[in-house]
Amino acid sequence: MTEKPDLDREGAQTRRQVALMASADVNAWFVREVLPLEQALMQFLQHNWRNRSDLVDLRQEVYVRVFEAARKEIPEHPRQFVFSTARNLLIDHIRREQVIPIEAMADPDGLSVALDEPGPDRAAMARDELRKLQSALDQLPPRCREAFVLGKIEGLSGQEIAIRMGVTESAVSRHLALGVRLLASLLHGGGRQ
Amino acid sequence: MTVEPLPNGAERIEAQAAEWLQRRHFWLWKDEDQNRLDEWLNVAPAHLVAYLRLEAALARADRMVALRQPLSSRLAQLARKGWWPGVGRVAAGLILVGLIALAVSQFSGTAKDRTYATALGERKIITLADGSRIELNTNTVLRLATHGDGRQAWLDKGEAYFQIHHDAAHPFTVVAGDHRVVDLGTRFLVRKEPSRIEVSLVEGSARVDTLSSWRPIQSALLTPGDVVIATADTMSLMKRPSTSIADELGWRRGLLVFRDTTLADAAAEFNRYSTHKIVVADPATAALIVGGTFPADDATMFVRAAKALFKLHVETKGNETVIRR
Numbered sequence: 461m462t463e464k465p466d467l468d469r470e471g472a473q474t475r476r477q478v479a480l481m482a483s484a485d486v487n488a489w490f491v492r493e494v495l496p497l498e499q500a501l502m503q504f505l506q507h508n509w510r511n512r513s514d515l516v517d518l519r520q521e522v523y524v525r526v527f528e529a530a531r532k533e534i535p536e537h538p539r540q541f542v543f544s545t546a547r548n549l550l551i552d553h554i555r556r557e558q559v560i561p562i563e564a565m566a567d568p569d570g571l572s573v574a575l576d577e578p579g580p581d582r583a584a585m586a587r588d589e590l591r592k593l594q595s596a597l598d599q600l601p602p603r604c605r606e607a608f609v610l611g612k613i614e615g616l617s618g619q620e621i622a623i624r625m626g627v628t629e630s631a632v633s634r635h636l637a638l639g640v641r642l643l644a645s646l647l648h649g650g651g652r653q
Numbered sequence: 654m655t656v657e658p659l660p661n662g663a664e665r666i667e668a669q670a671a672e673w674l675q676r677r678h679f680w681l682w683k684d685e686d687q688n689r690l691d692e693w694l695n696v697a698p699a700h701l702v703a704y705l706r707l708e709a710a711l712a713r714a715d716r717m718v719a720l721r722q723p724l725s726s727r728l729a730q731l732a733r734k735g736w737w738p739g740v741g742r743v744a745a746g747l748i749l750v751g752l753i754a755l756a757v758s759q760f761s762g763t764a765k766d767r768t769y770a771t772a773l774g775e776r777k778i779i780t781l782a783d784g785s786r787i788e789l790n791t792n793t794v795l796r797l798a799t800h801g802d803g804r805q806a807w808l809d810k811g812e813a814y815f816q817i818h819h820d821a822a823h824p825f826t827v828v829a830g831d832h833r834v835v836d837l838g839t840r841f842l843v844r845k846e847p848s849r850i851e852v853s854l855v856e857g858s859a860r861v862d863t864l865s866s867w868r869p870i871q872s873a874l875l876t877p878g879d880v881v882i883a884t885a886d887t888m889s890l891m892k893r894p895s896t897s898i899a900d901e902l903g904w905r906r907g908l909l910v911f912r913d914t915t916l917a918d919a920a921a922e923f924n925r926y927s928t929h930k931i932v933v934a935d936p937a938t939a940a941l942i943v944g945g946t947f948p949a950d951d952a953t954m955f956v957r958a959a960k961a962l963f964k965l966h967v968e969t970k971g972n973e974t975v976i977r978r
Contacts, residue, residue, distance in 0.1 A: 490702070491709045498706075520663035523702040593714060611679050612714050618679035636675035641667060644710035 486530050493538035494526055499650035501546060508550055518553075522546045596646035600639055603627075607635035608643075663703070669693070670703040674711060766796040771811070774926045774950050776904070781818075785825070788814040790844075790904050791926045791949070812844040814905060819857070828864065832883050835860040841875075842902060849884040853898050863888065909949045916941040916959060920976070923952040931956065934977035938965060 498519070505518050525545050526535075535541035597605060603625070610621045618636070622629045673690050676682070694701045769789060771777050777789040779797070789795055793811025797803065804820070806813075808829040817825045819838035827834040829843055829850045839857035843850065852861050854875040861873045861881045873881050873890050880893050900910035909926075911919050917939035920931040926949045933939045941963055947955045956974055960967045968975045 487701075487705055490705055495706060495709050516667070517663040520666070520699055520703065523706070524698045527698050527702050597714075608714075612711075617681075618675075621679070632679075633672070633675055636679055637668070637671035640671045640674055640707050640711055643714055644707045647710045647713050648706065 486527065486534065489530060489534055489538075490523075490527055494523065494542055495648050497539060497542050498648035501542060502649050504543060504546055505550075518546075518549065521549055525549065592647065596643055599646060600642055604635045604639045604642070607632055608639040611636060663699070666699050666703045667707070670700065670707050673704065674707050678711065766807070767799055768794065768796045770794045773928055776907070783818045783820070785818045786816045788905055790814075808843050808845050808850075810845055812842070812904075814840070814842045814902060816840045831864050831885055832888075833862045833864050835862065842898070849882060852881045852883075853893070853901060854879050855898055855902070861888070903946065904949055907949050908946050909955075910946045912944050913942055914944065915939060916943050916976070919943050919955065923947075923949070923955060926950060927952060928972060930973050932973050932975045934975050938963075938976055938978050 501522065502515065502519065505515055505522075506512070509515070509518060522542065522545050526542055529535065529541070529545070597608065600608060606625060607621050610616045610624055611618070616624065618629060618632050621636075622632045625632065673693065676686070677690065694704055769777060769779055769787075771789045771791060771793045773792050775791060777793075779787040779789070779795075781787070781797075781803075787795065787806070790812040793813060794809040795811075795813055796807045796809065798805040802823045804823045804825040806815075806825070806827045808827055813827075815825070815827065815836070817836045817839050819825075819836065825836040827836075827843055829845045832850050832852075834841065834843055834852055837858040837860060839859045840855040841857075841859050842853040842855065844852075852859070852875065854877055856877055858877075859875045861875065861883065863872075863883070873879075873888060875881060875890070878892050878894070878898065879890055880898070881888060881890050883889075897912070900912060903910040909919075909922055911922075914922075917933050920933050924930045929952065931952055941959075943959060943962075945955075945958065947958075952974070956967055956976065959965060959976065966977050968977075
């Protein structure tokens with residue numbers, strides 16, 4: 461009886477180690493397979509959930525669920541997995557609210573639509589990448605873009621950017637942090653959210 | 654209709670992730686910062702996922718480093734001011750398309766790059782217009798950019814020794830797999846294996862960066878004697894005595910130099926230079942320690958020495974020489 465907790469602890473530790481070893485793979489898998497689906501995922505969520513202000517939270521919840529599942533086992537079909545996770549999540553939320561919010565679930569039949577879409581054309585994506593980057597950069601607010609261009613393209617450090625722009629370092633931090641967030645939405649999601 | 658706000662506060666987490674990310678990439682970053690970031694990432698998967706997502710976006714933006722040309726910053730300035738002269742608009746658009754093409758080509762290379770290749774056992778010396786020299790070892794493919802300032806190379810496979818005429822305004826960069834070596838006034842050796850690269854700095858200084866899209870950006874600044882071994886997941890820096898690096902460069906004189914090398918490693922080294930392969934048949938033989946200097950293009954001398962020294966059995970069949978106890 462007294463040994464049991466020890467064994468359990470040992471087991472947990474081994475599992476943790478395995479998880480740690482695998483974590484790099486899961487991170488890479490997530491970036492490679494899941495993030496490129498963001499635009500389609502956001503369209504799916506938008507289509508099926510009326511309340512726009514929930515979208516970022518929903519996206520995060522989908523990502524967390526997918527990520528947690530992938531830590532146990534990397535799904536074989538990422539696209540199907542992401543969309544069925546999103547679908548289940550929406551259903552969970554509807555259940556949690558007990559009353560089916562008809563407006564929120566605009567198109568229950570539509571929940572399966574995205575599954576049949578063709579996969580991303582990776583070659584086309586690569587061709588468009590720099591055009592996309594340029595257009596994303598163009599959409600940043602001017603000061604934010606300036607900080608970003610100086611940091612990323614000119615390769616300046618935060619301090620150097622502050623001197624060049626004649627603003628405080630904390631202002632540079634704010635511009636850069638905002639820039640990263642907007643770029644993520646523009647590049648992964650294909651639009652601001 | 655009202656839907657209760659979801660509990661996670663994804664916006665807040667994203668803002669925190671963005672703050673970490675920009676600090677990590679643009680400001681002085683110490684070990685304790687990394688520890689605190691690691692702590693934050695471990696709080697909840699939502700933190701890690703938000704961070705990975707932003708980092709992937711930033712890594713994609715890294716490709717824009719390729720746009721780092723005097724013209725592009727002027728163009729960026731124009732874009733920033735929202736000032737496109739009416740007539741110049743089309744021209745500016747064309748320039749932009751050109752820059753994008755240039756950027757694409759700088760990231761991955763184009764068909765127009767000049768390609769240099771060596772066969773098994775072959776060596777080649779390339780001399781650049783500014784007097785820089787690149788020496789290719791056996792079984793190597795190197796491409797040189799012909800566009801821009803031409804100071805970019807891709808080591809697609811094999812090994813090359815760079816003696817670069819330094820120009821601070823136009824640093825020479827070598828891309829090998831997921832990593833980039835930036836010359837800061839330098840003689841250095843880059844070797845690319847399928848799963849890792851090895852950069853040894855002989856003189857001057859150089860920087861090795863990861864280009865991989867998801868991991869934290871890793872960067873190592875090398876001083877003479879430093880050797881960086883980088884795989885897809887790790888980057889390790891170690892110091893090697895200068896004699897060891899000189900040994901490694903023996904191939905430039907057509908020599909392979911071994912010191913306390915296992916027979917298996919030595920055999921693998923010879924096998925890089927020839928279609929005729931040395932096969933070490935058993936683990937005990939593989940673990941024998943050898944030393945000495947041998948001509949790279951003649952493995953028979955090595956095999957004979959090993960045979961005599963360790964009383965090994967040697968059998969040559971077709972394209973293979975099998976060594977065993």
